[in-house]
Amino acid sequence: MTLAGVAPDDFYVTTIYPTEVRVQGQWIPVQNQRMDGAIALTQTPKGLVARCQLLRDLAVEEQVVVGVEGIRTIRKPEIREQRGHQEFSFMGAGVSSERRVELVVEQIAWELRHIRDQGGKVVVTAGPVVIHTGGG
Known part of the structure; x- marks a missing residue:
């Protein structure tokens, strides 16, 4: 990324559902899940961390997930069956x-x-x- 607060072209826009990203063969859960954010990847002493961030909070040194490959959202089967009755639908x-x-x-x-x-x-x-x- 070249500018703070600016997401790259084709960045993945997050949803309300728990999300995981596949990096180097491993599924990493995305922290701080929210709608309409970006997934930022940061290397820490404990390993790679993926977290959902508002676009305005993106830093220059952060890697941002683009595209849709290697991303999965997790929805419980019982929630899918109840769609239209109880599940939030914006x-x-x-x-x-x-x-x-x-x-x-x-x-x-x-x-x-x-x-x-x-x-x-x-x-x-x-x-x-x-x-x-x-x-x-």
């Missing part, structure tokens, strides 16, 4: 019903027109929520 449906999308879109459109009418410029960085709310 934006699991095709369209989120958490908000009245039409009202929010109308408010945003008004703001954009107002900025444009005053000679301003707008840059939009859209994420997955656009698709999950039907904005695609």
Whole structure:
């Protein structure tokens, strides 16, 4: 990695599930599991350690896991059977019903027109929520 707080291209984005990475023929459990992080590898006196980190906390000297080969998530079979009943599923449906999308879109459109009418410029960085709310 060349810059602190910047992940390399194609880095593996972590999930809520316990994860392991295969390094030099051994499966290493990832510590501090969380969603939307990166897996950083650090050599310690006790051996290689893999831990989940926020992107902003990545250091220059850390190795970050890229791609998906040699990564496995661990989910208990009984959890898979209960999917849809008890398991957490972030934006699991095709369209989120958490908000009245039409009202929010109308408010945003008004703001954009107002900025444009005053000679301003707008840059939009859209994420997955656009698709999950039907904005695609």
